[in-house]
Amino acid sequence: VLPFTKMLLLFVIAMVPLGLGCQANSEARDEPGAPSDDHDHLHEHSHDTPAHRPRDFGAAAAAVRKLHNFVIEELDEGHADHAHEAIDHLIDIARWLPEIAADSDLPESQWNAVNADAQALGRSYASLERSIHQHSASIARQPLAGLEAIIQRLEKLAESGDWNKPYR
């Protein structure tokens, strides 16, 4: 017969990772940037593409510009709360941008630049979302500094048509 104390001790040890995992779970949920259940529902259908995913690089650059301008307008008018959904979409597009750009004819150097710009966009919009969450209206605009140049670069690249020259 197994000694009861040994069994109990081992059971407790075995349960430690479970406890740590649960703690990590709750921490991950509380984190401002963590995806919420509301966000997850967008992807519940099999391989359904979310409606706001741009179809190609040109559309992605245009979508970033449109949503970015909308966010700026809302912040200017003091309606930071109205910008939530647009910021969420911008974060998603920044996340998708490297893959969307890779599904084009952009050469490696230009893709690397887009990839770096996408990371910068994602970080800035996530930071903006956090500051709006914390109701710190005065610093809400800070993360947007420098984004105009990035968006202009994306637009210029989209207009050049380099991304859409198959078999060149």
Add this chain to the structure above:
Amino acid sequence: MFEAMFLGGLLRVIQALAAAAPTILIGLLVAATLRRLFGHAATRRMFGAGTWRELPQAWLIGMLLPVCSLGAIPVAREMRRAGISGGTILAFAMTAPLFNPLSLLYGLTLSNPVVLLAFSLCSLLIVTVVGAAWDWFFPGTAKAEDPPPRPVAPGLSRMAALLLYMVRQLAGSSLGYLAIALLGVVLLNVVLPVGAMQTVVEQDNPWAPLIMTAVAIPAYATPMTAMGQLGMMFNHGNSIGAAFALLVFGAGLNLGLLAWMARTYGGRRSAAWMLILLAVVIGLAYGVDRPLRPHDVEPAGHTHAFDIYCCPFHHQGQDCWQKFNSTLSEEITREQRWGLALLGTMLAIGVVLQIFDPQQRLERWLETPRRIGRFDWYLPGPVLGGIWLAILIGLSIGGSFVYYPAPDQCFLAMEFHKAETVSGGLGFRRHETDRGIPLLDDWTRRLQVGVYLRQGRVSDYQRMKARVFLNKLELLEHAMDDPLHRQEAAQLALAVDLAHIRMKRAFGVGPQAPE
């Protein structure tokens, strides 16, 4: 219904054996080497028996040897005969199938290296904790066979003794354990209808790690299969906890190993060990589930990764015989047929020996002392065994360069499959896409490992081009499921073609676009 279950079970067993044949043969060879070349004392020394190094040494050797959970059974039996403790044997038997150089490299292309590293560390933690727990609970399980096997004279008789041991093992009690392990595959085929596992391991299903545990214990997966499934789970945004349970139980354990444990160490001890293992693995699975969840992956809603554990045929309205034959002829490769033929031949020889020489008189004759020939160069058994194991390990590492060739060879191998897939998609011929897509998927992953092995890195650009290509393949695969998507499939086939050209350029093969 019975026909579907019977043929389904038979198909799954043949598929499992075809995939496992090389690793079963390697397992038998390693066991024969331990017995006939090393002997008990050298085997104990090699595994550091009786020292603190015992457990880490067992998993290190296990990680380097290319055996699967079926091939680990004869090795575990031989370790037991050599007098190695139960904890160390179980640590070896569970680690050996989990990782080997080929599967680890493959895994690196499938998932975030951090996740794979975390999985590896968690697995090693598990085998160490559970192995140490075994030795703590049940001290004195190290009992060597008495008397030990008599040495065989060097030369041809020693080689013959090695082969004899392998065929006897295959036709003897190891066969029983292999059969029990494969029974698990049949059982799953009966319990799980077609596609039953497609949606149950989603990341938002809190039961996913438990469901996967229940399926993975009777399932059999080679290390490469388990890695491939892990990759698909990551790509589909499935539950990370379920992926971890799949790796530990699907690749590391099977019903045959459990049966061997129960028979060797007793049902109560084995049940206690299994309970501890379940508690630790499920605890860790839930522990890593959310922290390791990738946030840049869209949950796909379903996956085909586990279709191989379910019945392959619909219970009604399908010509099972025709599907059975076509699946066998299309999926079992020429190399796998050779492996099955070798396994079958060895089994037949073993059965003949068991019938005509059950008393092992042949072995006794080989064990009689002989004079060494004047021109023979004598090498002690352990030295020869060490060289042999080093060759196996070397092949396992060096074989990576063969299994993962250079990019130009990968693309050459892809050409035919790409043409078949694109043409199948354009003409909506599903049997062509069904054959081509998995092969293209596999070659794309091998391409990335090949580049990593030769250049030390795969650029983000290359990785992303490969990802786009794999995504297009998957979308095409799904479009081919429904005749209503015929037009979409044709468009996707062209997209696959374009993505392939772009991937080829990204890997520096063929004409390059101007910068």
